[in-house]
Amino acid sequence: MEEDKLRFTIKAEERYSVFKIENENFNSQIAPEVKSELIVQSNKGVNNLIIDLSDVKYVDSSGLSAILTADRLWKKLGTFVLAGAEQPAVKKLMGISRLESVLNIVPTVSEAVDYIFMEDIERELKDEDQEQS
Numbered sequence: 167m168e169e170d171k172l173r174f175t176i177k178a179e180e181r182y183s184v185f186k187i188e189n190e191n192f193n194s195q196i197a198p199e200v201k202s203e204l205i206v207q208s209n210k211g212v213n214n215l216i217i218d219l220s221d222v223k224y225v226d227s228s229g230l231s232a233i234l235t236a237d238r239l240w241k242k243l244g245t246f247v248l249a250g251a252e253q254p255a256v257k258k259l260m261g262i263s264r265l266e267s268v269l270n271i272v273p274t275v276s277e278a279v280d281y282i283f284m285e286d287i288e289r290e291l292k293d294e295d296q297e298q299s
Contacts, residue, residue: 170185170195170196171195172189172196172199172200172203172273173187173188173189174186174187174188174189174200174203175188175229175245175295176203177198178212179201180187180194181213181214181281181282181286182187182212182213182214182215182216182245182279182282183207183214183215183216184211184216184218184239184278185203185204185207185215185216185217185218185289186217186218186220186221187200187217187218187221189221189222189224189272190223190224191222191223191224191226191230192219192222192224192225192226192229192232193222193226193228194226194228196228196229197228197229197231197232198228199230200229201231201232201235204235204236204239205239207241208240208243211243212243213242213243213244213246214243214245214246214249214281214285215240215244215245215246215257216235216246216248216279217233217246217247217249217273218247218249218250218276218278218285219249219251219255219256220249220250220252220255220274221274222250222253223253223255223256224249224253224255224256225255225256225259225293230259230263230265231277232268233248233265233275234268235245235278237268237269241249243292244282244285244289245282245285245286246269246270247268247270247271247272247278247281247282248270248278249270249272249273249274249275249277249278250268250273250274250275251271251282252273258273262289267278271295
């Protein structure tokens with residue numbers, strides 16, 4: 167299995183897409199491809215994105231940069247949630263870089279889906295309030 171080639175799946179649902187990175191190492195070898203794919207997804211009009219890192223055992227600064235790119239892109243589009251960042255090395259790096267204070271990070275994809283649904287409801291309520299005032 168070639169580790170330096172990006173392996174991923176994208177599961178598109180009505181309200182969100184799940185971008186699952188299937189590589190063990192989310193590093194400088196695959197981060198540029200991840201960023202490119204994120205731009206493709208944002209241009210497709212994906213409102214809410216979940217990146218699933220449950221298969222990832224190691225992330226370096228290039229991987230973090232790609233994750234922050236997703237966060238920046240989806241601030242304009244909807245909601246970005248990082249799921250499955252539970253491997254010890256990944257969790258440690260998230261803590262060291264203090265990303266939990268910047269990103270929406272949850273343990274599982276199903277929790278990420280719940281988070282997105284709540285965010286969508288809040289947006290819809292806010293839009294209704296603005297229409298009424």
